Amino acid sequence: MIQLYHVHKRFENGAEALSDVTLRVREGEFVFLTGRSGAGKSTLLRLLLVMERVSEGQVLIGGRNIHVLRDASVPYLRRNIGVIFQDFRLIPNRTVWENIAIGMQILGIGRKEIDRRVGQLLEAIGLEQRKTALPCNLSGGEQQRVAIARALVNEPAILLADEPTGNLDPQLSLEIMDLLLEINRRGTTVLVATHNTALIERYGLRTLELESGRLLHDHARRDGAAGTRPGSGLGSGAWDLAAQALGHGGAVKPVRAPAKPGDQRGMAKDEATRDDASTDDTSGAQAGTDAAHSGDTAPGAAAQQEASS
Amino acid sequence: MNALPRISYFLQQAFRLARTSPWLSVVSVLTLAVSLSLIGLLATVLFAANGLIDELGARLTISVYVADGTPKDRMTEIETRLRAHPGVRAVRALSREADRERNRKLLDPELLAGLDEEAIPGQPMLELELDSGLASRGDLDTLIAWAKKTREVESVEDVEFGAEKLRLLFAAVEILRTVGLVLAAVMLASALFFVFSTVRLGVFSRRQEIEVLSLMGATPRFIRAPFLIEGALQGLLGSLVAMAFIWLLHLELQSLVRDMYRINMDASLLPPSMVLWLLVSGPALGLLASGVSVGRHLRV
Numbered sequence: 001m002i003q004l005y006h007v008h009k010r011f012e013n014g015a016e017a018l019s020d021v022t023l024r025v026r027e028g029e030f031v032f033l034t035g036r037s038g039a040g041k042s043t044l045l046r047l048l049l050v051m052e053r054v055s056e057g058q059v060l061i062g063g064r065n066i067h068v069l070r071d072a073s074v075p076y077l078r079r080n081i082g083v084i085f086q087d088f089r090l091i092p093n094r095t096v097w098e099n100i101a102i103g104m105q106i107l108g109i110g111r112k113e114i115d116r117r118v119g120q121l122l123e124a125i126g127l128e129q130r131k132t133a134l135p136c137n138l139s140g141g142e143q144q145r146v147a148i149a150r151a152l153v154n155e156p157a158i159l160l161a162d163e164p165t166g167n168l169d170p171q172l173s174l175e176i177m178d179l180l181l182e183i184n185r186r187g188t189t190v191l192v193a194t195h196n197t198a199l200i201e202r203y204g205l206r207t208l209e210l211e212s213g214r215l216l217h218d219h220a221r222r223d224g225a226a227g228t229r230p231g232s233g234l235g236s237g238a239w240d241l242a243a244q245a246l247g248h249g250g251a252v253k254p255v256r257a258p259a260k261p262g263d264q265r266g267m268a269k270d271e272a273t274r275d276d277a278s279t280d281d282t283s284g285a286q287a288g289t290d291a292a293h294s295g296d297t298a299p300g301a302a303a304q305q306e307a308s309s
Numbered sequence: 310m311n312a313l314p315r316i317s318y319f320l321q322q323a324f325r326l327a328r329t330s331p332w333l334s335v336v337s338v339l340t341l342a343v344s345l346s347l348i349g350l351l352a353t354v355l356f357a358a359n360g361l362i363d364e365l366g367a368r369l370t371i372s373v374y375v376a377d378g379t380p381k382d383r384m385t386e387i388e389t390r391l392r393a394h395p396g397v398r399a400v401r402a403l404s405r406e407a408d409r410e411r412n413r414k415l416l417d418p419e420l421l422a423g424l425d426e427e428a429i430p431g432q433p434m435l436e437l438e439l440d441s442g443l444a445s446r447g448d449l450d451t452l453i454a455w456a457k458k459t460r461e462v463e464s465v466e467d468v469e470f471g472a473e474k475l476r477l478l479f480a481a482v483e484i485l486r487t488v489g490l491v492l493a494a495v496m497l498a499s500a501l502f503f504v505f506s507t508v509r510l511g512v513f514s515r516r517q518e519i520e521v522l523s524l525m526g527a528t529p530r531f532i533r534a535p536f537l538i539e540g541a542l543q544g545l546l547g548s549l550v551a552m553a554f555i556w557l558l559h560l561e562l563q564s565l566v567r568d569m570y571r572i573n574m575d576a577s578l579l580p581p582s583m584v585l586w587l588l589v590s591g592p593a594l595g596l597l598a599s600g601v602s603v604g605r606h607l608r609v
Contacts, residue, residue, distance in 0.1 A: 049524060079526030091518045093325070106527045306463045
């Protein structure tokens with residue numbers, strides 16, 4: 001799902017934030033990205049979101065080289081990636097409902113459909129009574145839950161979280177982590193950047209450790225660790241609702257069949273859509289989804305093998 | 310999925326933006342209204358003044374008075390010379406008696422009652438009709454210079470025509486045009502600056518929101534649209550206020566003319582062309598200012 005090959009990122013002042021990083025995150029995996037402040041975690045996430053461009057090397061998402069992506073195509077890629085921040089980044093003058101609905105409004109989805117899906121997500125995160133509240137009237141944990149709902153509203157294939165528990169107390173941190181694991185169990189690839197070693201220890205999931213921009217260690221997932229394996233079962237009733245809201249019909253999101261070799265249908269569609277981007281944002285989004293879902297042949301197959309082992 | 314939810318979202322956001330800095334929005338709308346009214350009224354007045362000048366120019370004649378007792382062949386010679394001048398359409402020769410008869414008709418009969426025939430002014434003259442339409446003040450100056458030269462011709466006593474009045478009108482129109490245009494340009498620049506600043510403030514106050522939207526996959530067009538709509542809405546509001554202002558001015562002038570001259574003013578200050586100008590120029594100017602502001606301050 002995510003592949004980096006010999007990636008370097010140098011800034012204009014000459015500082016090298018990432019140096020020869022090569023890694024692969026498979027579809028449906030839950031991976032921690034750790035390291036001290038300045039190790040390059042956030043830079044790596046920014047590269048995946050195309051907020052920065054690589055200086056050298058290649059970054060592939062869903063088999064697609066985003067290094068060569070045109071600026072006009074970047075929004076369509078981002079529609080397939082959910083993102084969560086340490087400081088939540090909720091829009092202060094918009095209500096909880098509006099904050100979650102933004103992603104669907106960007107796609108031009110009608111009010112009725114938005115109402116239905118946002119309503120179900122609000123129920124899933126236990127904030128249906130606070131839908132008209134402004135972010136400033138919510139606790140930190142509530143704000144982060146809203147941010148997660150916002151990130152998930154368009155069913156992204158990948159969820160990136162930059163220090164999602166950094167502003168939360170330990171109890172709330174666990175709550176948010178459980179939420180992220182539940183999302184991962186439904187098939188979403190989750191990459192969490194954190195320097196909270198206690199969390200990493202507790203969950204025992206695959207951990208990529210960065211130091212001074214280099215990938216120092218790739219710690220494998222501990223046997224019996226939570227998450228990651230598709231088909232590991234569903235959570236509470238609230239999450240069934242969330243699954244429905246996300247269009248998963250309450251069932252475990254199946255591991256997608258690997259695309260046929262050489263099948264670039266999704267990407268070709270996206271290329272076609274880009275020229276038409278000025279007239280239909282939605283088709284571009286769909287194309288982005290196709291690209292992310294179809295292109296990652298090898299990792300998809302590996303994930304399936306892992307799931308069945 | 311269609312355009313309707315998006316349009317509704319853009320409008321909602323544009324109104325929300327206007328609430329970010331309400332006073333600046335009000336100032337933008339008012340300065341736009343004043344500058345649009347000023348330009349519209351100026352255009353109306355200048356248009357009317359040009360019409361008046363054209364009309365006067367078309368009616369303009371030059372009277373060349375010749376000394377009493379000038380021989381006929383000398384008279385013909387002068388006539389031929391005047392006729393040869395470019396811009397002279399026709400020359401009509403009048404004898405002293407014919408001129409006196411014309412003056413008699415022009416003067417009040419009461420004034421002429423009991424007056425000796427010789428006391429009524431009359432002099433041999435040549436009346437020149439000019440080509441219609443004096444294009445500019447330069448033409449008029451050339452004409453005046455030529456008239457002065459003609460006065461020096463032998464046997465010519467005087468040359469008269471309404472050039473001075475026309476010259477004054479030209480000067481008045483030119484002053485009005487210059488002052489009006491400078492004033493309108495200053496007002497327009499201020500209005501555009503206020504719209505520009507309102508949108509800039511909106512962009513700055515929403516930097517975080519813009520970043521979030523961008524990260525969620527919003528296209529630059531989606532992010533910019535509410536700001537552009539805000540500018541266009543300010544322009545439209547400015548147009549509506551300008552229309553209301555000109556309409557009130559029209560009503561006020563109408564009642565003034567009725568009270569002073571006991572006549573109904575038939576010319577409207579708000580003809581369809583003015584309404585069209587206001588409805589098109591306001592939103593267009595608002596859009597232009599916000600477009601420049603968004604282009605300069607919104608990087609997505």
